[in-house]
Amino acid sequence: xxxxxxxEPSLLNLAGFEEAxxxxxxxxxxxxxxxxxxxxxxxxLRKDKAGFLTRFTSGDVVATSVSxxxxxxxxxxxxxxxxxxxxxYITLRHLPGTVQLxxxxxxxxxxxxxxxxxxxxxxxxxxxxxxxxxxxxxxERINVICNEDNLASRRVIETAGGVLxxxxxxxxxxxxxxxxxxxxATAGDA
Numbered sequence: 186x187x188x189x190x191x192x193e194p195s196l197l198n199l200a201g202f203e204e205a206x207x208x209x210x211x212x213x214x215x216x217x218x219x220x221x222x223x224x225x226x227x228x229x230l231r232k233d234k235a236g237f238l239t240r241f242t243s244g245d246v247v248a249t250s251v252s253x254x255x256x257x258x259x260x261x262x263x264x265x266x267x268x269x270x271x272x273x274y275i276t277l278r279h280l281p282g283t284v285q286l287x288x289x290x291x292x293x294x295x296x297x298x299x300x301x302x303x304x305x306x307x308x309x310x311x312x313x314x315x316x317x318x319x320x321x322x323x324x325e326r327i328n329v330i331c332n333e334d335n336l337a338s339r340r341v342i343e344t345a346g347g348v349l350x351x352x353x354x355x356x357x358x359x360x361x362x363x364x365x366x367x368x369x370a371t372a373g374d375a
Contacts, residue, residue, distance in 0.1 A: 262276060271299070276294065279324075325370065327368070327369050
């Protein structure tokens with residue numbers, strides 16, 4: 186198995202991200218089939234690479250609560266998964282100064298692997314590499330969520346050490362979509 190690293194996004198490795206967009210990959214897993222979205226992202230990147238990178242990696246995201254519509258700032262640590270080429274990304278997200286999330290944010294972690302790098306164990310490796318980063322940020326455990334029918338993500342989470350702690354519908358998503366919620370300890374023996 187090829188080893189991957191988590192790389193800080195930069196102008197030096199932006200070409201791999203650009204190539205992934207040009208091949209039709211979407212950085213938003215909910216919009217994988219949205220060609221207009223991908224084309225707009227690619228156009229924005231090509232028009233202003235530094236501006237695009239700053240926007241994409243700002244690390245400070247505003248999220249609006251479903252219940253009260255109050256904007257909340259999220260800390261978003263973004264890493265590109267790299268095997269010598271761009272493979273996808275993984276994020277760690279939480280409220281500033283805490284390890285908590287707003288109720289409407291689906292887990293501390295989000296990730297996506299480009300189609301041509303899938304089934305190589307890269308998502309599992311990236312999730313494992315994120316655990317010491319989360320520990321250093323003060324997390325004893327992180328919450329990772331996937332759709333019940335997403336068997337690949339479930340395998341990634343469980344292989345990385347995830348323990349199922351709840352299932353249920355997510356009111357901010359399709360009401361008939363069941364989500365699986367896992368805890369991952371950030372320390373090896375926790």
